[in-house]
Amino acid sequence: MNILEKITNELDTLSKSERKVAEVILASPSTVIHSSIAALAKQANISEPTVNRFCRRLDTKGYPDFKLHLAQSLANGTPYVNRHVDENDSAEEYTDKIFESTMASLELARKSLDANDVNRSVDLLTQANKISFFGLGASAIVAHDAQNKFFRFNVPVVYFDDILMQRMSAINSRQGDVVIVISHTGRTKSLVEVANLAKENDATVIGITTKGTPLAKECSIVLTVDVCEDTDLYMPMSSRIAQLALIDVLATGFTLRRGSKFRDNLKKVKDSLRSSRFEKKD
Amino acid sequence: MNILEKITNELDTLSKSERKVAEVILASPSTVIHSSIAALAKQANISEPTVNRFCRRLDTKGYPDFKLHLAQSLANGTPYVNRHVDENDSAEEYTDKIFESTMASLELARKSLDANDVNRSVDLLTQANKISFFGLGASAIVAHDAQNKFFRFNVPVVYFDDILMQRMSAINSRQGDVVIVISHTGRTKSLVEVANLAKENDATVIGITTKGTPLAKECSIVLTVDVCEDTDLYMPMSSRIAQLALIDVLATGFTLRRGSKFRDNLKKVKDSLRSSRFEKKD
DNA sequence: CTACATTATGAAATAAAATTTCATTTTTTC
DNA sequence: GAAAAAATGAAATTTTATTTCATAATGTAG
The missing domain is CATH 3.40.50.10490 (Glucose-6-phosphate isomerase like protein; domain 1)
Structure with missing residues (x-):
């Protein structure tokens, strides 16, 4: 469901240029939802049709539809991702991670x-x-x-x-x-x-x-x-x-x-x- | 934050035509995120600029931006809103509501x-x-x-x-x-x-x-x-x-x-x- | 290594969608 | 009931996205 995970999964089925798009998106998804297709193309140093093809490969209707999916994935502050507690986490970090994992598990x-x-x-x-x-x-x-x-x-x-x-x-x-x-x-x-x-x-x-x-x-x-x-x-x-x-x-x-x-x-x-x-x- | 709630709140500050737009959106928000501004205008029996003005009144940049916000609100199945279990809820409904309320409470x-x-x-x-x-x-x-x-x-x-x-x-x-x-x-x-x-x-x-x-x-x-x-x-x-x-x-x-x-x-x-x-x- | 086929890519044209402008209508106020 | 203010939509404009098609890159068979 989550489009960010989907991009990560399909990363190796993508062409070279499409992967560039994917990388730009993964690097800063929240920027992308406010960018036009032209801006994103420029950012990734590829052409606009490539972005469009990229979107379709992920089973979306086109760029605007893709942005919609992306926005939805971002909406829940990446709760699906099960963030692991790390050795050096601060109290705030592990508290947040545990609460988030718990919520993600409830969703599952x-x-x-x-x-x-x-x-x-x-x-x-x-x-x-x-x-x-x-x-x-x-x-x-x-x-x-x-x-x-x-x-x-x-x-x-x-x-x-x-x-x-x-x-x-x-x-x-x-x-x-x-x-x-x-x-x-x-x-x-x-x-x-x-x-x-x-x-x-x-x-x-x-x-x-x-x-x-x-x-x-x-x-x-x-x-x-x-x-x-x-x-x-x-x-x-x-x-x-x-x-x-x-x-x-x-x-x-x-x-x-x-x-x-x-x-x-x-x-x-x-x-x-x-x-x-x-x-x-x- | 949630744009659907915001629409409901501001319902009385809206003009007559804008309220028509609001009603169409509230009636079926998930349809709207896949509609163009023209389709929505037609649905509400008003003109396209009215839709645009409606969007701006809700502090969005325009129609596409509004759709983004709407998509995000829909993404988390309105979890912030503490949905109450209702007398006539089906098993599926009350199950969902309880899980969602629990998640919302954890967040709180x-x-x-x-x-x-x-x-x-x-x-x-x-x-x-x-x-x-x-x-x-x-x-x-x-x-x-x-x-x-x-x-x-x-x-x-x-x-x-x-x-x-x-x-x-x-x-x-x-x-x-x-x-x-x-x-x-x-x-x-x-x-x-x-x-x-x-x-x-x-x-x-x-x-x-x-x-x-x-x-x-x-x-x-x-x-x-x-x-x-x-x-x-x-x-x-x-x-x-x-x-x-x-x-x-x-x-x-x-x-x-x-x-x-x-x-x-x-x-x-x-x-x-x-x-x-x-x-x-x- | 070459010739052919396949796939990937982008420039330009086209189409679609959204926004702005502005004239008209409606509502409000005095 | 007239003037001002606000609301609305038609049309023009602008922005954005998509399609087409020619070219380039890559892969494959001989």
């Missing part, structure tokens, strides 16, 4: 999610007799968070981050129960086993994981949350945040399905916390 | 963060004798996650989501200990008390909260995480995700400060998990 995760699967999951959740969330490590936190949310809905919900409890709970599950198993890698043996146990006992198993993992194979529905491979280099970072956003989506879907009367209930839960807080002055 | 949170405070916090964390993370409710999850991360660094770290344990831990704290107290509202009485107790016992208290809250007043350093007011309407959503991103930032700062040898250690921790997982085939 959103694209990998299938709205139909979300819809079906919400269906199942609203009809469930019991909802269980299972995760380990960083995904345990996501399961914990999910419980915190669904608990407010006044439905039977549990979460376990202990292998044995998960197994016991899975074995005791039955038709009408929904078990949500969360694992970024989808390869954690004990969790895959738990998913299988739940399935064997006729529970509906929803997986929050990456596409095509062993865990995915055990699930009735897989909610795909793909994030950039190497954002989670030393420890889970973007993956768990994307999973949490998905929990928000499921919780929101749940409340929408239940109708407005139900949402008044949520307000009550929130209001019940008031006495434990200091008043807001304004 | 990043801006509200002070890199100096991050830097000082990392300083203190690397020198701490003991690190404690305290939170309740949704913030308990953030504290839990923080423990999960800092635990890998092989430093003394604890987390409590139980009021009594928090109090006891705070009372037992001493100089050289760092206590991180997490609360979006910053108004949870027991947490403010815990922060105060820790302070009284000479621990360094870092708050992860909103600006100017009672909790903020008890802290040595406040890591400000402001998110859009109403993303957390019925339950904490964006706020906790922004807090988690901040935990990532602190953890990253910590590893950077500790140098490359330390990072090999992290790899070992990660590798130690390998036997519990199914092999990746590719």
Whole structure:
């Protein structure tokens, strides 16, 4: 999608003169969107038709259309590019990079999610007799968070981050129960086993994981949350945040399905916390 | 910044014909970026110079420049605008809205963060004798996650989501200990008390909260995480995700400060998990 | 190494699009 | 209700982009 990346990719399929154009554009894309075709041609020391041909090779209608695409790519301040933290980064630099990578991962995760699967999951959740969330490590936190949310809905919900409890709970599950198993890698043996146990006992198993993992194979529905491979280099970072956003989506879907009367209930839960807080002055 | 919002804002300062142009654009902005000035004029039943004047009134150089701005506004799917989930939204719609709001909140949170405070916090964390993370409710999850991360660094770290344990831990704290107290509202009485107790016992208290809250007043350093007011309407959503991103930032700062040898250690921790997982085939 | 074919390139012509100028219409103000 | 001010569009002009076509560069087969 991003035209700057596309230029970089196709750099070797371009002719010599066209590459000159590409280089000028990559060097300063923000200047280019305010240049005419003549100005750009001059800058790259080539002729105007070459610029035009360059644009068409990138599947745009012509120069103005190309500029439009370029403008769009620049609009989001290169968030797609996953900027890596560097040894010598200042606090400001690594802060920015982490926030940006996280946002980029959320964007990716959103694209990998299938709205139909979300819809079906919400269906199942609203009809469930019991909802269980299972995760380990960083995904345990996501399961914990999910419980915190669904608990407010006044439905039977549990979460376990202990292998044995998960197994016991899975074995005791039955038709009408929904078990949500969360694992970024989808390869954690004990969790895959738990998913299988739940399935064997006729529970509906929803997986929050990456596409095509062993865990995915055990699930009735897989909610795909793909994030950039190497954002989670030393420890889970973007993956768990994307999973949490998905929990928000499921919780929101749940409340929408239940109708407005139900949402008044949520307000009550929130209001019940008031006495434990200091008043807001304004 | 966003030109679509700008058009909406200035709608009443526009002349009759110019408003016609505005309406056509607002009705279908994505069509407009592929139309010539003549096509747009015809569509709005006005003349070409009127379109041109319209563009200039919005502080653009002319029609092509206007289209560039419009294209940029469309590029990020209006993420700045916090799109509210609506009663009748489809799964796809509310999924998109939640992801977008989350990203917008991260952007906001990043801006509200002070890199100096991050830097000082990392300083203190690397020198701490003991690190404690305290939170309740949704913030308990953030504290839990923080423990999960800092635990890998092989430093003394604890987390409590139980009021009594928090109090006891705070009372037992001493100089050289760092206590991180997490609360979006910053108004949870027991947490403010815990922060105060820790302070009284000479621990360094870092708050992860909103600006100017009672909790903020008890802290040595406040890591400000402001998110859009109403993303957390019925339950904490964006706020906790922004807090988690901040935990990532602190953890990253910590590893950077500790140098490359330390990072090999992290790899070992990660590798130690390998036997519990199914092999990746590719 | 040459002759032929293919591809790449730019000058000039053409076409398209946007802008300016200016006369006319509409609206406002007194 | 007349003069001034503002809004509007037709036509001319200017700017910008595209096409055509001749030439140059590169590659290929003999």
